[in-house]
Amino acid sequence: MRIGLVGYGHGGRHFHAPLIASLPGATLAGVVTLSAERRRLLAVEHPGVPAFDSLAQLLAAGVDALVISTPLEGRAALVHEAIEGGVAVVSDKPFASDAGQAQALIEAAARRQVPLSVYMNRRWDSDFLTLRKLLDAGVLGRISRFESRVERYVPEAVGNASGGGFLRDLGSHLVDQALLLFGPVRRVYAELQYAAQAPGCDYGFFLALSHAGGVVSHLSGSCLQNCPGPRFRVSGSAGCYTVEGLDGQEAALVAGLSPRNEGERWGVEEHRRWGWFEQGEVRERVASERGDWLQFYKQWQAALQGQGRLPVDPAEALATTRVLDAARLSAEHSRVVEMATLPGAE
Incomplete structure (x- = not known):
């Protein structure tokens, strides 16, 4: 399978090219970039x-599939060009600037019968896979609250997030995970933080999602947080799971490592990074599952060969986009947004 990559910035260079190059039965067939330094x-x-x-x-050179990893502004046009070229395509996240743009891409792919997926790689994070295992086994009992955070102190990132801020960029991962775990959302409340040097690009966000099934998700992210909270804190009737x-995998890829050169060591978390199960006076370590972002590409490759479903259905990415749209509306008007009142709601 010949896979082409459009974009060789941070995402293309670190999150896509090493994984494509590690994919058995596939070849990184070419990269679109005009930058002399990136070449x-x-x-x-x-x-x-x-x-x-x-x-x-790149299409003229011959590829079986394309991955688009360019800034959100202008990315939809490239995804659409790939679709019109009849080539299976993966869009990086965030999927679209709003639900209307996402819906248009999905309709174009359906019309041309082109497989379209979205790169939500953090579905294969070690901690998320561990949490899914706990939930599937019923270890935590009935879940009441899901807390999910990605907080860092990276001042140079202020104003540089894709899609107008960290809500749509980083928030797309957190919302996707919450929807995957706990299903559709009925109500959204959000708060956004802005810095004086970048008043149009949020550097931090807080979301409260009320799921139809009764769980409440509290999601937050920031690039100006000196003291990060737990990555996950999941509270249930039979116990709580936390992980710091x-x-x-991100740090490993940026350091030049990959599944190809790490083999079985890839995605394995050192035991001091494992999470905790707690219930009353009971406090026990929970062994972390092995993280594996390459699974996205393995499942995508299999789906294109007729051997399974796409790793991320575009309808799921559309649902995430609608929640993000509602969050921005909530923050702008300082109110709770009912999802049923938004355009496109069923």
């Missing part, structure tokens, strides 16, 4: 992989 990095990091000036040139810090 130099490509030649060093993936020798022999050609660089192209445009998506059209972030899955290690």
